Amino acid sequence: MSICFTKLFPEYSDEAEVFVYLHNPLDVVAPNDITNVYQIAPQARVLTVDLEITAFSAEAQVRRIPIEYRKCRYPDESNLKYFETYSTALCCMEHRIHRAMQLCNCKPHFYAVGAELPTCTIDQLLCLQRHNWTQTNCTFCLQLCEYMFYVQLQQSIEQPMHGLQLEGVMGQKFERTVNIQLNLPYRGIRRRVVFSFDEVVVSFGGAFGLFLGASFISTYTIIKIFGDFLMLNFLQFCRQQVLRRRRFRIRVL
Template sequence: MSVCKVRAKQFFDESSIHGLRYITERDRHWTERLFWIVTCSLASLILVKLSNQTITQVVNSPVSFVQETSYLKWNTEFPSVSVCETDADLGNIEVTAEKNSTIRLFSNTSTGPGVLSFFVHREVFVFLHAKEDVPYFNIPEEFKELVMLSSDLVILFKVNEIENDPLLLEVPVKTRKCRFPHENSLKHHKAYSYSACVTECRLKAQMNDCNCTHHFMKTSGMVSVCRLEQFECLLNYSDTWKRLKPHHSPQVGIHCPCESSCTEHDLVVVSKHIRALSDDAKSRVVVKMQNLPSERFKRYLIKGKGDVFVTIGGLLGLFLGASILSVAEIIYFLCFRKTSLQKRGVVKAEAVG
């Protein structure tokens, strides 16, 4: 008997993996051996298939959404409201608040739905968006409104928040298909958001086509602003830059491979009402939450790296009765058992016999 056969027989006889010893034991009928060969082979095939499915799920789609309705005492953040003037040529300006200050407005069962009301004295655009977003050209029409003088605008909205599992930070951005604000690869914005990414994508398109960018674009000073004689180029490509298109699409537009934001809430405008005011010098804007959310979404990690080992370990125990010690046993037989047997002359004696 060859050395390989001797070592294989010894492994099958002494292994902790169930069923193997019945294949090589003496005085076993050939039908018993055949039964255990087929059984162990089928168990191994099913084990490999299920393990491959587990690994594929972790690699390709480890993130899932669930809807939570059990706990309703969370604080709901009021969305951001941006006001942009249609005519920025002001003769004077009165500063009444700290620059870039933030109003931390929360809504819960104690405070009730939030309401934001303010007056404007010029024609303005009002944008409703998530806190990490910026007003940009491609914002949906329902989230922006032109407020004329002597008008009263009431925006009614509802929001469902998205909570993220902290373990999602261990998953690559490409796999979870969203970015957190601190995972910022942008050059001209301090935090990542989908709108900021699209804005920088349009900036890159302007640089590629005209070698300069519009003076209204937010930059960090590292790109050149178009001079008066270069505005003709901006006008020629303006229709192209306004449209977003999928990759390889024949349509006119720019392709922006921007991931969505992991923290962006599900914001829905329920209604917008505009009516005339008697006061010609100002307009009123009211942004109101329709009701407190009765549910929220949670993005969580289905299986992490540790869960993969636990799952595959469970499959090994279920189909083969094996464990991590069984794997160590295989390594022992391949690497150390031969040396131990040779020292005792067992392999040589059995091989000759």
């Protein structure tokens, strides 16, 4: 139960290159992203990839912290223009669209969003290639507060079994094999609030009582009573001034 083993048989000829992308099923493929595992299945070989899941979770208090402090987003906190939900890959995709518009004033044809933007022609695609558009920097895109991704432990390339090296269609179909061994994680990473506002108040009250010999609540009560006393006297003074002005007007009349 600790290992999930998957065997794939790409139905392509031996002359074709097979690119394997392994990513979170709830997200899209993001080229050059560290959370995606990328491999090439060679011709007439068995590619075996060992993976491990790395999971990030978060406590409920994390959502109360502003985004600029927690440095992560939830899917319903999207600030993207073309996507209602947020993910790091979608943020990078939108940034690629904006950069393509800035460089060559077009949007690549393989992006379905942004229907109002002009689609790149062949000359404009060559323009994107000249500007090395694929190396778009997406480091400013925040990670999700709760997400998981695959970490590649190791990969190996072996000769196929003799039983699979048969003549005809079956031999061409099963000569190249991709084995994926998924190991379940032994530990996870959890985001939590180390020092919340309540803990700040408690710590301040403890330090206040330690150095002044009085509790925070008692000191707050004294300050509140003194503040109420000043406020009541100020209001009483204002009322007396108003009454004096009224008496003066009556005498003048």
